[in-house]
Amino acid sequence: MVARAYTVAFEGVEAHQVEVQCALTPGLPAFSIVGLPDKAVSEARDRVRSALASMAIALPSKRITINLSPADLPKEGSHFDLPIAVALLAAIGIIPEDASESTVSLGELSLDGSLVGVTGALPAAMSAAEEDRTLLCPAVSSPEAAWVAATQVIGAATLADVVRHYSGQSPLKPSEPGEVHTPKNARDLRDVKGQERAKRALEIAAAGRHHLFMVGAPGSGKSMLAARLPTILPPLSPAEALETSMIHSIAGLLDQGGISRSRPFREPHHTASMAAIVGGGRRASPGEISLAHNGVLFMDEMPEFSRPVLETLRQPIETGQVMIARANAHVTYPCKFMLIAAANPCRCGHMFDPAQACARVPDCGQDYLGRLSGPLLDRLDLRIEVPPVSFQDLDLPNDGDTSETVAARVSAAQARQTARFGQDDPTIRVNADVHGQKLEEIATPDAEGRSLLSHVAERFGLSARGYHRVLRVARTIADLDQSDTVRRPHLAEAISFRLSSAQDI
Known part of the structure; x- marks a missing residue:
């Protein structure tokens, strides 16, 4: 038998x-x-x-x-x-x-x-x-x-x-679900003094899950801004929590069976290997990009990461999934994450400060940021320069928007996106997921906006990918503005974030 x-x-x-x-x-x-x-x-x-x-x-x-x-x-x-x-x-x-x-x-x-x-x-x-x-x-x-x-x-x-x-001697009772973890975050966006443009970029990125690249001198607040991004993100929906927890379960990261409704925030060190970032190893385990699914991947000092690791990110950023190919198996993990990248303008970080800059300016900056390829930078929706904060700004009282206030605006913008996409396609949840005909339907600008976008695309040579990413960002800005139509001011702001640091890079 x-x-x-x-x-x-x-x-x-x-x-x-x-x-x-x-x-x-x-x-x-x-x-x-x-x-x-x-x-x-x-x-x-x-x-x-x-x-x-x-x-x-x-x-x-x-x-x-x-x-x-x-x-x-x-x-x-x-x-x-x-x-x-x-x-x-x-x-x-x-x-x-x-x-x-x-x-x-x-x-x-x-x-x-x-x-x-x-x-x-x-x-x-x-x-x-x-x-x-x-x-x-x-x-x-x-x-x-x-x-x-x-x-x-x-x-x-x-x-x-x-x-x-x-x-039948001693039947076991069915198990109960673990607790929902709601970690308390003492960080607040109001802690960041000055940097209003960077805060605005952070809000737009959170509302539409757009990728953000920050360039600035050491101590200007890039890491501080990124660390406060989770405080303005809406909690995971039940479906997203289950998706994320399944990946964390495979990796053995669930604490005592509890599922968290907070979005993942992963910040790997720049010495991490390709298997650690993308996934792999003996059992083809998920990497940092998959552990950041439905959350944030923060890459501080992005040019310090190895070139093969950075180039491998190009396809996952575009498709939202990564395939780990082995001789006997092909394993696919989801990886829809928001990439927040930060970098100094050069190796010493003082290229914009004549009093502290080295003798190799501007070649040092071109060599340092030149480690990031053009195709990779083209996939980053928002690019901003984070200038140093003056001592006068540090003495000012904290009167900016709190994380709670910004989170309410982000949640309202994402609610509009949820209502817009509905149940037509479960793979589309935010504006960053929209492609093709659907993008043209929801982000077609008005006549003035179309004229501006055509002029900028011709003047600065926007690629087709860059053109569509500008439209997605403009749609998110319109959602934050509670507008049904993408107008010229929305496009102008989206273009300014697209080009603000392009000349420096």
Whole structure:
């Protein structure tokens, strides 16, 4: 006879169903696992054997064969321990076969039979819901999986709890979702004195999820502005929170099963490798651009990042997803993020200050910012220069808009976008997602605006991509202005942000 249990194999954020088949056949005692397992899965037989021995369960003196079907799908990770144990327990008659076949299980076993938390419980619960099965997982991972209300989630602390649950001795209660994390942010946009133009650019970027590039001397407030961007962003919608949490679940970043409604804010160091930024490694893990999905990716001192890393960002910025190609698999992760980049005007940072500038001005600035290619800069919607703040401005009282005030305007602008796009295309949520005919429908300027845009495109040689990005930014400015039509002032402001630092770069 063959006993069956079910689990999942992860390919990016997708969880593919895997059938775990256990057969007991006459012959010399042996325990083998087939079906393209990796080293961690192959070692499961020793962990399962020790866990059963700790429960005083002896394996039969037969040949035990575990097959992971489909056999051509790579199986990676320690979460196969529990489904292998469940299939084996069903094969020797300790738990009912119908219980093992109606459950998707995942979890790592300790030698004493306790269950260790694993990554990917949330996408596994999504897969279990699609198959109309119950999810069995370690107790520490169950609050995360319980956010999928379409399936029942059972969390067990030990393998003995699993046996008692399915034998009816001590049924386990369904798990409850973890808490929604609402971290308190003490930062406020009012803390930034001066820099009104930079604050305006930050508000526009937040309202339409536009990419922003800031160039300024050291200490002018670039990092301070970027750190306050999360305080003006609206919270994640339920759909966005689930998308983001699935990626963080694969990466093992969910804290105690809680899901956050705050948008991610990732700020990798410039020494980060390509695998860390884009994704990759042995298990093709998500990179920083995917961990920033539906949030912000802040790249401070952008020219200091390696050239291959920067050039690899061009396609994800345009498509909103990244494909990690390997010899045996192609894994795709979503990565719709808002890129906030900052840079000094040159290596010393004082190119615009004659008293402190080096003797290589302006060549030093051209060499430094020249590390950023034209095609990459063409994908950045807003470009601003952040000048140093004078001492007089530092002495002024904090009378600017608070983060709460700006966040209300951003939320109102995004509400207009949500109402405009509706449910026609779920992939379009903000103006930065609009392309082609849809962009022409929502961002067609009036006659004066069209004349201005045509003149600027011819005078400054805007590319087709730059032309459309100006239209998207102008549409966002009009939304902030609560205007149904893109008018000349909206286009003029969008063009000024497009060209404000282009000459310096």
